[in-house]
Amino acid sequence: MTRQHTNLQHKVHDSPEETKLLAETWYSPRGFPGWFTQVNQRMIGRRFIITGFIFFLLAGILGLLIRTQLAGPEQEFLGPELYNQFFTMHGTVMMFFFAIPVMEGFAIYVVPLMVGTRDMAFPRLNAFGYYIYLIGGIVLFGSLLIGMAPDAGWFNYVPLAGKEYSPDYGVDIWTTMITFIEVSALTAAVELIVTILRLRAPGMTLNRMPLFVWAALVMSFMIVFAMPAVIVSSTLLILDRLVDTQFFLVDSGGQPLLWQHLFWYFGHPEVYIILIPALGMISTIIITFTGRPIFGYTALVLSVVSIGLVSFGLWVHHMFTTGLPQLGMSFFTAASVTIAIPSGVQIFCWIASLWGAKIRFATPMLWVLGFFAIFVIGGLTGVMVASIPFDTQVHDTFFLVAHFHYVLIGGAVFPLIGALYYWWPKFTGRLMSEKAGKWSFWLAFIGFNVTFFPMHQMGLEGMPRRVYTYTAEMGWGDLNLLSTLGSFVLAAGFGVTLINAIWSLYRGQPAGANPWNAPTLEWATESPPPSYNFRHIPMVESRWPLWDWQRSGERSVVTGLSHWRREVVLTSVLDATPIGVQILPKPTIWPFTSAVAASSGFIGIIFHPIFFVMGFFLVFFTLVAWFWPRRPWKEDE
Amino acid sequence: MRVLEGIDVAAMKRLHPDRRAPLWWGVLGLITIESAVVLAFCVSYLYLAAHAEVWPPTGEAPPLLWPSVNLVLLLLSSVSMFLAGQGINRGNKKQLAIGVTISVVLASIVLVLRSLELMAYDFGWQEHAYGSIVWTISGFHYIHVTSMVLGSTVIAILAWRGYFTRERQIGVVVDTNYWYFVCIAWVPFYLLLYWGPRIHAG
Numbered sequence: 001m002t003r004q005h006t007n008l009q010h011k012v013h014d015s016p017e018e019t020k021l022l023a024e025t026w027y028s029p030r031g032f033p034g035w036f037t038q039v040n041q042r043m044i045g046r047r048f049i050i051t052g053f054i055f056f057l058l059a060g061i062l063g064l065l066i067r068t069q070l071a072g073p074e075q076e077f078l079g080p081e082l083y084n085q086f087f088t089m090h091g092t093v094m095m096f097f098f099a100i101p102v103m104e105g106f107a108i109y110v111v112p113l114m115v116g117t118r119d120m121a122f123p124r125l126n127a128f129g130y131y132i133y134l135i136g137g138i139v140l141f142g143s144l145l146i147g148m149a150p151d152a153g154w155f156n157y158v159p160l161a162g163k164e165y166s167p168d169y170g171v172d173i174w175t176t177m178i179t180f181i182e183v184s185a186l187t188a189a190v191e192l193i194v195t196i197l198r199l200r201a202p203g204m205t206l207n208r209m210p211l212f213v214w215a216a217l218v219m220s221f222m223i224v225f226a227m228p229a230v231i232v233s234s235t236l237l238i239l240d241r242l243v244d245t246q247f248f249l250v251d252s253g254g255q256p257l258l259w260q261h262l263f264w265y266f267g268h269p270e271v272y273i274i275l276i277p278a279l280g281m282i283s284t285i286i287i288t289f290t291g292r293p294i295f296g297y298t299a300l301v302l303s304v305v306s307i308g309l310v311s312f313g314l315w316v317h318h319m320f321t322t323g324l325p326q327l328g329m330s331f332f333t334a335a336s337v338t339i340a341i342p343s344g345v346q347i348f349c350w351i352a353s354l355w356g357a358k359i360r361f362a363t364p365m366l367w368v369l370g371f372f373a374i375f376v377i378g379g380l381t382g383v384m385v386a387s388i389p390f391d392t393q394v395h396d397t398f399f400l401v402a403h404f405h406y407v408l409i410g411g412a413v414f415p416l417i418g419a420l421y422y423w424w425p426k427f428t429g430r431l432m433s434e435k436a437g438k439w440s441f442w443l444a445f446i447g448f449n450v451t452f453f454p455m456h457q458m459g460l461e462g463m464p465r466r467v468y469t470y471t472a473e474m475g476w477g478d479l480n481l482l483s484t485l486g487s488f489v490l491a492a493g494f495g496v497t498l499i500n501a502i503w504s505l506y507r508g509q510p511a512g513a514n515p516w517n518a519p520t521l522e523w524a525t526e527s528p529p530p531s532y533n534f535r536h537i538p539m540v541e542s543r544w545p546l547w548d549w550q551r552s553g554e555r556s557v558v559t560g561l562s563h564w565r566r567e568v569v570l571t572s573v574l575d576a577t578p579i580g581v582q583i584l585p586k587p588t589i590w591p592f593t594s595a596v597a598a599s600s601g602f603i604g605i606i607f608h609p610i611f612f613v614m615g616f617f618l619v620f621f622t623l624v625a626w627f628w629p630r631r632p633w634k635e636d637e
Numbered sequence: 638m639r640v641l642e643g644i645d646v647a648a649m650k651r652l653h654p655d656r657r658a659p660l661w662w663g664v665l666g667l668i669t670i671e672s673a674v675v676l677a678f679c680v681s682y683l684y685l686a687a688h689a690e691v692w693p694p695t696g697e698a699p700p701l702l703w704p705s706v707n708l709v710l711l712l713l714s715s716v717s718m719f720l721a722g723q724g725i726n727r728g729n730k731k732q733l734a735i736g737v738t739i740s741v742v743l744a745s746i747v748l749v750l751r752s753l754e755l756m757a758y759d760f761g762w763q764e765h766a767y768g769s770i771v772w773t774i775s776g777f778h779y780i781h782v783t784s785m786v787l788g789s790t791v792i793a794i795l796a797w798r799g800y801f802t803r804e805r806q807i808g809v810v811v812d813t814n815y816w817y818f819v820c821i822a823w824v825p826f827y828l829l830l831y832w833g834p835r836i837h838a839g
Contacts, residue, residue, distance in 0.1 A: 010642040012641065121663065122659065122660075186670055190666035191663075193666060194666065199659075228671075231674060232674055232677035232681065233677075236773070239762075239773060245768075246766045246768070247681075252765045253688075253689050258684050258685065539643040555638060556643030556644075557641070557643055558643060559647070560644075570659070578649065579657055582651075583651055616780070620784075627808070629795070629800060
C-alpha cells in the first residue's frame with residue numbers, strides 16, 4: 001500500500017459539484033418523518049448521548065430526592081415505598097440507561113471519525129439499537145410516573161424480586177426492559193467491533209489506533225461476553241414470575257444464589273465496561289493537552305486489555321457474605337487485588353506523560369485531574385473491600401455506597417464530562433465557555449467529595465444501605481446533613497455544564513476544525529463534520545496523523561469512492577491494508593418498525609405469553625422487509 | 638496543505654462473498670453472543686444439578702432415541718447447507734436452491750419430532766427446577782431452529798428466483814454460518830440433557 005503511495009503523487013482536485021453530490025448521497029432526512037429513517041452514525045451517536053444525559057438528569061434528581069429524605073433522622077418526606085422505588089430506579093437508570101448508552105454514544109459518534117471512515121459497518125442496526133434503548137427507557141421510567149416502578153434494588157436479588165415478595169408489575173418491568181435494552185448494548189458492541197476491525201483508514205495498523213478506539217474495542221468485547229449472562233438471568237426470572245417456572249424457589253429445587261452468580265458475572269464486568277471507555281477518554285485528553293505523544297502506548301493498551309480480561313474473574317467479591325467455599329473466595333480476593341496492577345500501570349503512564357510537560361489546564365484537563373484524585377481514593381477503598389474480613393464488616397453499609405460512587409463518578413462521570421467539553425466543539429462547531437467549565441468542575445469536585453466522603457464514616461459507624469430512615473439516637477444525622485448539602489453542590493456543578501452546553505449552541509466561540517490542536521483524525525474534518533464525515537478518506541502513517549501533516553505540509557488520501565452511492569473502504573484487520581469497498585445502506589424506516597415489533601413482544605409478555613409469539617413473527621416480517629434485496633440488483637456491482 | 642492521491646480504490650470489488658464482508662463478521666458477533674447464552678444456560682443447568690439431591694427428581698433420565706435422531710437430522714441438514722454453498726461457489730444456482738430447500742425440510746422434521754417429544758414429557762416446567770431448566774433449554778433451542786427455518790426459507794425463495802450469484806451470495810454465506818451454529822448448539826444441550834443424568838447416575 002505504501003508502495004502505491006510513493007508512486008502516485010497526483011494532487012487531488014475537489015470539484016464543488018462532486019462535493020455537493022457527496023453531501024446529498026450521505027444526507028440524513030430532516031423533520032419529523034425523517035427522524036425515524038436516519039441511519040448516519042453521527043445522528044445515532046448524538047441521540048445516544050442526548051438521551052443518555054436526559055436519563056442522567058432524571059436519575060440524578062432521584063438521587064437528590066433520596067439525599068433529601070436522608071438529610072435528617074426519622075423524616076417522612078418520601079416514605080418507604082417511594083424510597084425503595086427511587087433508589088432502585090436511581091441505580092438501574094444510572095447503570096443501564098445512562099452509563100452504558102452514553103459511553104456507547106460517544107464511541108458511536110467519535111470512533112468512526114477517529115478511524116477515518118464515513119459511517120459504521122451496519123448503519124441500520126445502529127438505528128435499531130437506538131430505538132430499542134429509547135423505548136425501553138421510556139417504559140421503565142414511565143413505570144415510575146404511574147407508581148409501579150421496580151423496588152428490589154438495581155441488582156434485583158431473588159427471593160425479594162420473586163413473585164411472592166414482589167407481586168406487582170414493577171419487577172416484571174425491570175426484568176423485561178433490562179433484557180430488552182441489553183439488545184441495544186449488544187448491537188452497538190458488535191457494530192463497534194466490526195467498524196474498528198474493518199473500516200479503519202488505510203495505514204492505521206492496530207499499533208497506531210488511537211487509545212480511545214482501543215478502549216471502545218475492549219469495552220465492546222466485554223459487552224459481548226458479559227451481557228448474555230444478565231439476559232439469561234433476567235430471562236429465568238421473567239419465566240419464574242410469568243409462567244411459574246421454579247428456578248429461584250428453594251422448595252422445588254431452585255437456587256436463589258444462581259441469580260447472584262449470573263448477575264454478578266455480568267455485573268462486575270459492567271463496572272469496567274463503564275470505566276474502560278473513560279480510560280480511553282483520559283488518555284486522549286492527556287495527549288492533546290500535553291501536546292506530545294503519550295508515555296507507554298503499548299503498556300496502556302495492554303493494561304486496558306488485561307483489565308478487561310481480569311474483570312471477568314471478580315464477580316464473587318460481591319458475594320463474600322453468601323457463605324461460599326473458602327478456596328473459591330480466596331481466588332476471587334486474589335483476582336480482585338490483581339486488577340490494581342493494570343490500573344496502576346495506567347496511572348503511572350499518565351503521570352509520566354504529564355511529568356515535565358507544558359500542560360494546558362483547559363476544562364477537559366481539569367476533569368481528568370479531578371478523576372485522578374477521586375479514582376485513586378475509590379481504588380484504595382476497592383482494595384480494602386477486596387479483603388474478606390473487611391468486606392464482611394462493611395457489606396451493605398454506606399461504606400460500599402461511598403466506594404462505588406468514588407469509582408463510578410470519579411472513574412467514569414468525571415472523564416465523561418471532560419470528554420464532553422473536549423469533543424463538544426466537534427459535535428456542534430462551537431466551544432463551551434471555559435470560565436463556566438471551571439466553575440462547573442470545582443462545584444462538582446467539591447460537591448462530590450462533601451457528598452460521598454462522609455459516607456465512608458457513616459458506613460464504618462454501621463449505617464446500612466437501602467433503608468429509608470434512621471433514628472436520631474444512632475448519631476448519623478450530622479454527617480447525613482453534610483452529605484445532602486454536598487449533593488446539591490454536586491448537582492449545581494453538573495447544572496452549570498448543562499447551561500453552558502445550551503448557551504454555547506448560540507453564543508459559543510466558533511471552534512474551527514481543530515481548536516485543541518489534537519493529533520487524531522476526528523479533528524481533520526470540519527466541526528461539525530459534514531454528512532459524509534471526510535471529503536476524502538485519509539491515510540495514516542503514525543499514531544499522530546494531524547501532527548505529522550502539520551510538519552510535512554502534505555497528506556495522502558484515498559480516491560475512487562463513488563459520489564452517488566454510500567461507499568467506505570474496507571481494510572485488513574491487523575495492518576489496515578485496503579482490501580475492498582463496502583456499499584452502505586441509505587436511510588430507511590425498517591429498523592424503527594423492527595424495534596416497535598420487538599418492543600410489542602417484550603412489553604406484551606408482562607401481561608400474556610402469547611405476545612412472545614406475536615412479537616417473534618412481527619420481528620421476523622420486519623426483518624425480511626429490512627433485508628429484502630431492492631431492485632435493481634445491478635446497482636450493487 | 639497539499640492533498641495527494643495516495644491510493645485509488647475505484648477498481649476494487651464492491652461485492653464480497655466471504656469474510657471480507659462486514660456482515661460475515663456481524664454474524665460471527667451474533668454467534669459469539671449466542672454462544673455465551675448457550676454457555677450460561679449450560680452453567681445454570683449444572684449449577685442446579687450440583688445442588689440437587691436427586692437429579693432428575695424422578696431419578697429417571699429422559700429417553701435417548703428421539704433427541705439422537707434429531708441430532709443426526711440437524712447434522713445432515715448442515716451437510717446439505719454446505720453442499721448448497723459449494724453449488725453457488727461454482728455458480729450453480731439450482732444446486733443452491735435444492736440444497737437450502739432440503740435443509741429447511743430436514744429442520745422442519747426436527748421441529749415436528751421435538752414437538753411430539755416435548756408433548757410426551759410427563760413433567761411440566763412448573764413442577765421443579767429440573768423441569769424448568771429442561772423446558773427452558775428446549776424452548777430456547779426450538780425457537781432457534783424455528784428462526785433458522787424461517788430465515789432460510791426466505792433464502793430458498795430468493796435462490797429459486799435466481800437472485801444469488803457467485804459474487805452476490807453473502808446472504809447465503811451468513812445464513813449458512815448461523816445454521817451451523819444452531820445445529821452445533823444442539824450438541825452441548827443434547828449431551829447435558831440426555832447423557833448428563835445417565836453418566837451422573839451410572
